[in-house]
Amino acid sequence: MEPEVIEAELVLPTHLRFKRIQMYEKYPKGQSRGRHWKHLKQIIQAENYQNYPPDEPNYVNIESPPSMHPCKKICDITGYEAPYSDPRTNLRYANAEVFKLVRSLPNEFVQRYLAQRNAAVVLK
Amino acid sequence: MPFVSRIQRQSDYSLFSPSTPIVIDNGASYFRIGWAGETDPRVVFRNIVQRPRHKTTGETVTIVGDHDPTLLKYFDCTRSGPRSAFDSNVVYQFEIMEYILDFGFDRLGANDSQIDHPILVTECVCNPVHSRSKMAELLFETYGVPSIAYGVDAAFSYKYNQQHGVCAQDGLAICPGFCTTHVIPFIDGEPVYKGCCRTNIGGFHISDYLKQLLSLKYPHHLARFTWEKVEDLKMEHCYISQDYGSEARLFQKGAKEAEEKTRCWQLPWIPPPTEEPPSEEEIARKAAIKEKQGQRLREMAEAKRSSRINELENELHGLEFLLKQLEQVEEVNIPSFLSETGYVSKQEIEAALMKVTQSLRKAKGEPKGEQAEMEEKNDPAINEKFHLINIPDNMLSAEQLKEKRKQLFLKSTTEGRQRAKQKRHEEELERERKNQEDEVKRLENPELYLEQLHAKYKGLFEKVEQRKRLKINGGHTNGNNVSGGVGRGERLNAAQRERMRLLTTAIFDRGKGEDTFGARDEDWQLYKLMSKDNDDEDDGPDEDESELARLSSRLQEVDPTFVPKSEVGTLQTAEVPRFRPLTKEDFQIVLGVERFRCPEILFRPNWIGIDQAGLDEMAGVSIRRLPSRDQELEEKLTSSVLITGGSSLFPGINERLEAGIRMIRPCGSPIKVVKALDPILDAWRGASAYAASSQFLTQTFSKADYYEKGEDWLRGYQVQYTL
Structure with a gap:
């Protein structure tokens, strides 16, 4: 290791005095281990919230409901208010100038713009 | 930061x-x-946490937190990013x-x-x-x-x-964090989780949105938008507009106010060195070098030629000497003498001699045609060769008749050749004459002459081109397909269409009604029309083309700036991309609408596809969720709204939030939004x-x-x- 790396103590030491079980003891080297953690979705599923009274707050039911306000439509490219939307690309645009740009965009960019508001075509 | x-x-x-x-x-x-x-x-x-590999030792190490990025150069971070x-x-x-x-x-x-x-x-x-x-x-x-x-x-x-x-015992805590935003109502100093709500939007989404927008707007500078840099940009420049619509309209109109609000990040940019036109000296020097090289090549060619001539002369002398010797050798000794030299007979030696003489002449640069002309010069002598022609057939024997026929054939070919030559000569003369006329005209009024010549050339060129295009593409070229080729998408020309029609009718007419094909002689013309290569047999364009060639060469002689059109044409159709020198502006990242568009997603999660209530609505949702609905309590809550958390640092968030909550609360209710001391x-x-x-x-x-x-x-x- 380079001296400046050692001086900055960049690398976490493998043995730490204050630990009862060291990292290398917990996860021995060269031993393959499957995924030992759950994603949030799996965690929530395992919580079995349906078994508890619905008025008891939990991670799932404290989520906000969908917005009641009408969604303001903005131009995907410029961010201006967008009165129009292009039926071919589904992009929203503010004026003729932007429309020209929209029509000249390669499909990859169109999809990326759509993906920003989660409206892109997803092939599964 | x-x-x-x-x-x-x-x-x-x-x-x-x-x-x-x-x-x-x-x-x-x-x-x-x-x-x-x-x-x-x-x-x-x-x-x-990052787990990169050390570049020299190859061991996987653990690096926690953010460090001086210069130290990370010793590690290979490509395998795994920060987790x-x-x-x-x-x-x-x-x-x-x-x-x-x-x-x-x-x-x-x-x-x-x-x-x-x-x-x-x-x-x-x-x-x-x-x-x-x-x-x-x-x-x-x-x-x-x-x-x-x-x-x-x-x-x-x-x-x-x-x-x-800063805030009261009863109140609302609004906490836009990194991944989520929470609103927690406090009653009697205790949080009421029943009335709490969460929207999955936070500073991470804002930075990500900004990063996406910038990389879509400036695809050429993609590498500049690292996560850290975008976070910095967000924290430094983003703000929350009081009314998104009107703020955006300002920018759309290009108002002066908007101009003032636009931030510009100048990427490091070095102006390209301006190229100076080469000086006189430089040009002269280059010409001298070129001339020198040309001279050297010429000398080399000359040396090669002289050595070849030498060689051939030596061979010639050798052969002549051999012949002389052969004359002196007695008849009986000839085979043994010849076997030494490698030749089989005297004739072979003579043939070799002839060949060497010819190649010597060629090497010395004498025209080859001379010999042929010499042959034809002694025309009368040749005429004597055909002595049998003028004698009537009945006066000749069978042998002589055969000979006569042969002579007749030979004579007609010779005469044909001569006629062709004559024609060539006449053409040459004609051209010469035309050129001379032109020269006279040119001398009279050079500009007018040049103009006329150009006009003539242009007209002819277009005519020839038109014909070519017709041949290739049936007159329907759209300009970008001069090279032609009748592809699937290409239209056929009239002749080709006709041919197709004939072929199809020929196929489908079979067995329909009475077959009278072949009754008239014209019917058989059909096959000629059907055959593929009937469309380029006319000699018409040749004349035009030769005239065009003459004009072109003449123009090249007279006008030093003239470039034959065909070369220009290919250049134009190739669509040479016009290069624009990169300017300072190409290295500027302009933050205009993005400055308030990105944090706006806190209030409108819909914009990034999250279908949940925004910050202002969440306050209303939270109050509604409380078990006991009581106006006094609600007023207490709204009069002590605390905003905390990392994403609450955007300027303008307090005012905007106050306006947003005022919209959903009954008229006249007290509303007070305060920011935490240190969010x-x-x-x-x-x-x-x-x-x-x-x-x-x-x-x-x-x-x-x-x-x-x-x-x-x-x-x-x-x-x-x-x-």
């Missing part, structure tokens, strides 16, 4: 008694650890969490055999019990912690600000003050509690914030 990591190792760990709690604010973006009762955390770093222990705002990867805790305790200066201090850790609202129990297990088993308490960061922040008189550190400070109180230990649970009381108890576990 408002967030600054502090990772110096602390040395006073042993000075704290085991009863002093350690306080950890475990946020999704930053990890803060310090001692209870202090005003600031001791160690602060980004809550990420977080958080999925949304819940800790789910406890291996990473362990690395982070290792690093945190290590930097706090821990050096005993275990962490012998009670610990207060923050968690999200309604943390799933799985995450809670894993965290407790980790702290108890691996670090030997005596007791733990969990609390909510936003609640600690609210309590801290309440203690400092980022207040959570830790509140937790520190909380842990320092004497009653803190009553809120903790030990390892024995954890194992005895079980998971159900842990699910319901909740600290009392008012001690």
Whole structure:
């Protein structure tokens, strides 16, 4: 290791005095281990919230409901208010100038713009 | 940059008694650890872990937090990027969490055999019990912690600000964080989780949105938009507009105000060196070099030629000498003499001699035609060759008749050749004459002449081109397909269409009615029309083309600036991309609408595809969710709205939030929105003050509690914030 790396103590030491079980003891080297953690979705599923009274707050039911306000439509490219939307690309645009740009965009960019508001075509 | 990591190792760990709690604010973006009762955390770093490979030794190492990026050059970070222990705002990867805790305790200066201090850790609202129990297990088993308490960061922040008189006992805490935004109502100084709500949007989404927008707007500077840089841009330039529509309209109209609000990030850019036109000297020098090279080539060619002539002459002399010798040799000795020389007979030697003489002549540069002309010059002599022609057939024998026929044939070919030659000669003369006429015209009025010549050339050129195009593409070229070729998409020309029609009718007419094909002679013409190569037999264009060639050569002679059109044409159709020198403006990242478009997603999560209520609506949702609806309480809540958390730093958020809440509340209700003293550190400070109180230990649970009381108890576990 380079001296400046050692001086900055960049690398976490493998043995730490204050630990009862060291990292290398917990996860021995060269031993393959499957995924030992759950994603949030799996965690929530395992919580079995349906078994508890619905008025008891939990991670799932404290989520906000969908917005009641009408969604303001903005131009995907410029961010201006967008009165129009292009039926071919589904992009929203503010004026003729932007429309020209929209029509000249390669499909990859169109999809990326759509993906920003989660409206892109997803092939599964 | 408002967030600054502090990772110096602390040395006073042993000075704290085991009863002093350690306080950890475990946020999704930053990890803060310090001692209870202090005003600031001791160690602060980004809550990420990297496991790169050391470039020279090849071992995989663990690097926690953010470090000087220059030190990372010794590591190969391409395999794995920075990883977080958080999925949304819940800790789910406890291996990473362990690395982070290792690093945190290590930097706090821990050096005993275990962490012998009670610990207060923050968690999200309604943390799933799985995450809670894993965290407790980790702290108890691996670090030997005596007791733990969990609390909510936003609640600690609210309590801290309440203690400092910023907000009241009853109120709303609005906490836009890194991954999520929470609204927690407080009644009598205690959070009411029943009335709490969460939208999955936060600073991460804002930065990500900005990053996406910028990389779509400036695809050429993609590499510039690293996560860290975009975070910096967000924190420095983003603000929340009071009314998005009107603000955007300002920019759309290009108002002066908008211009002032536009920020520009100039990327490092060096103007390209301006190229000076080469000086006279330079041109002269280059010409001299070229001339010299040409001279050398000519000399080389000359030397080669002379050596070849020499060689051939030597051979010629040798052969002549051989012939002379052969004459002197007696008849009988000829075979033996010849076998020495390698030739079979005298004729062969003579043939070789002839050949050498010819090639010598060629090498010396004498015209080859001379010989042929010489042959034809003695025409009368040749005429004598055909002596039999003029004699009538009946006066000749069979042998002679045969000979006569042969002579007749030979004579006609010779005459034909001569006629062709004559024609050529006449043409030459004609051209010469035309050129001379032209010359006269030119001398009379050079400009007019040149103009006429150009016009003529142009007209002819177009005519020829037109014909060519017709031939190739049936007159329907769209300009970009001069090279032609009748492809699938190409239209056929008239002749080709006709041919196709004939072919198809020929196929489909079979067996329809009475077959009278062949009754008339014209019917057989059909086959001629059908045959493929009937469309380019006319000699018409040849004349034009030769005239065009003449004009072109003439123009080249007269006009030094003339370039034959065909070359120009190919250049034009190739669509040479016009290169524009890159300017300073090409290296500017302009932040206009983006400055307020990105943080606007806090209020309109719809824009990034998250179908949930925005910040202002959440306050209303939260109030509605409270079990007891009572106007007095609601008014109390709205008159003490505290906004805290990392994403509340955007300028203008207070006013906007106030306006937003006013819209959903009944007319005339009191609304007061205040920002926390320090939206980022207040959570830790509140937790520190909380842990320092004497009653803190009553809120903790030990390892024995954890194992005895079980998971159900842990699910319901909740600290009392008012001690």
